[in-house]
Amino acid sequence: MSLFSHDIKTMDDLFVHQLRDIYYAEKQIVNALPEMIQKAQDPTLKQGFETHLGETKNHVKRLEEVFRLHGKEAKGVDCPAIDGIIEEAEDVAGEVEDKQVLDAALIAAAQDVEHYEITRYGSLVAWAKQLGRGDCANLLQQNLEEEKATDKKLTSLAESAVNRKAA
Amino acid sequence: MSLFSHDIKTMDDLFVHQLRDIYYAEKQIVNALPEMIQKAQDPTLKQGFETHLGETKNHVKRLEEVFRLHGKEAKGVDCPAIDGIIEEAEDVAGEVEDKQVLDAALIAAAQDVEHYEITRYGSLVAWAKQLGRGDCANLLQQNLEEEKATDKKLTSLAESAVNRKAA
Numbered sequence: 001m002s003l004f005s006h007d008i009k010t011m012d013d014l015f016v017h018q019l020r021d022i023y024y025a026e027k028q029i030v031n032a033l034p035e036m037i038q039k040a041q042d043p044t045l046k047q048g049f050e051t052h053l054g055e056t057k058n059h060v061k062r063l064e065e066v067f068r069l070h071g072k073e074a075k076g077v078d079c080p081a082i083d084g085i086i087e088e089a090e091d092v093a094g095e096v097e098d099k100q101v102l103d104a105a106l107i108a109a110a111q112d113v114e115h116y117e118i119t120r121y122g123s124l125v126a127w128a129k130q131l132g133r134g135d136c137a138n139l140l141q142q143n144l145e146e147e148k149a150t151d152k153k154l155t156s157l158a159e160s161a162v163n164r165k166a167a
Numbered sequence: 168m169s170l171f172s173h174d175i176k177t178m179d180d181l182f183v184h185q186l187r188d189i190y191y192a193e194k195q196i197v198n199a200l201p202e203m204i205q206k207a208q209d210p211t212l213k214q215g216f217e218t219h220l221g222e223t224k225n226h227v228k229r230l231e232e233v234f235r236l237h238g239k240e241a242k243g244v245d246c247p248a249i250d251g252i253i254e255e256a257e258d259v260a261g262e263v264e265d266k267q268v269l270d271a272a273l274i275a276a277a278q279d280v281e282h283y284e285i286t287r288y289g290s291l292v293a294w295a296k297q298l299g300r301g302d303c304a305n306l307l308q309q310n311l312e313e314e315k316a317t318d319k320k321l322t323s324l325a326e327s328a329v330n331r332k333a334a
Contacts, residue, residue, distance in 0.1 A: 014268055018275065081279060084251030101181055108185065108290040112248060115282035123275040126325050158293050 024076030114151040191243030208266040281318040
């Protein structure tokens with residue numbers, strides 16, 4: 001991890017570094033989602049994860065387009081934040097037997113991931129604008145909107161589980 | 168890390184475990200903020216971090232009250248997600264010399280922390296309600312609202328930096 005190492009001197013350096021951070025994160029999420037799909041019990045949750053896997057693959061492509069527009073190599077950097085978040089998310093595949101508890105844990109883990117992405121894309125959009133890269137900002141904003149929509153869907157699923165329990 | 172280990176069988180187990188996760192996280196944030204206060208260049212950002220340190224100490228106390236109400240021991244559990252996020256945040260103390268870049272990096276790191284807390288408190292409030300613990304839900308909601316307000320302030324600071332740059 002070298003987020004704030006010697007090679008970050010300008011806003012452009014910071015932008016490119018964090019772009020590589022989220023590029024690494026999106027790829028890790030593509031790897032992590034199939035197990036979450038397999039473990040999800042509620043059909044709506046399972047379908048939601050499947051849809052989000054497709055979206056996430058598309059986010060990787062959009063990021064590659066941002067790198068191309070900005071004239072930088074598309075590559076990832078290690079990021080202990082997303083590694084830690086995904087480590088927790090993957091543990092969902094563990095030992096919870098009760099279906100309701102498993103889904104609740106999966107939803108919470110997925111929301112941790114979404115919120116990390118939402119905050120990272122929020123900064124990147126602001127920095128792209130600051131750097132006069134409206135073209136990059138537009139693409140990053142599209143990824144941001146899809147992450148926000150996924151987070152909202154997960155909240156609805158969590159709430160509907162609460163309501164089912166109360167009914 | 169044993170988030171989904173054998174000892175999580177019920178929604179109550181999951182609730183208590185994640186309560187211990189955020190309790191650990193809040194204490195780590197209390198430890199991390201003084202260095203961020205010291206490093207912040209913009210006086211409004213510095214003051215914002217100072218205010219949030221006071222709020223965070225209060226969040227720890229509210230969590231101890233939640234543990235008490237729920238009849239469980241107030242203790243933390245290791246959590247690689249917040250450890251990773253804080254590892255990145257602490258690296259802000261590193262090698263960035265440009266003041267504007269340093270503040271931008273500090274704001275982004277702080278927002279990573281806030282979003283982790285927002286998602287964690289969001290789940291905890293929902294689960295407290297599901298478990299019929301309205302008293303705990305109310306206290307957790309207070310922490311959630313303060314985290315959201317802090318995140319909003321950080322977004323404003325990030326945007327005003329962009330506007331200053333554009334002016």
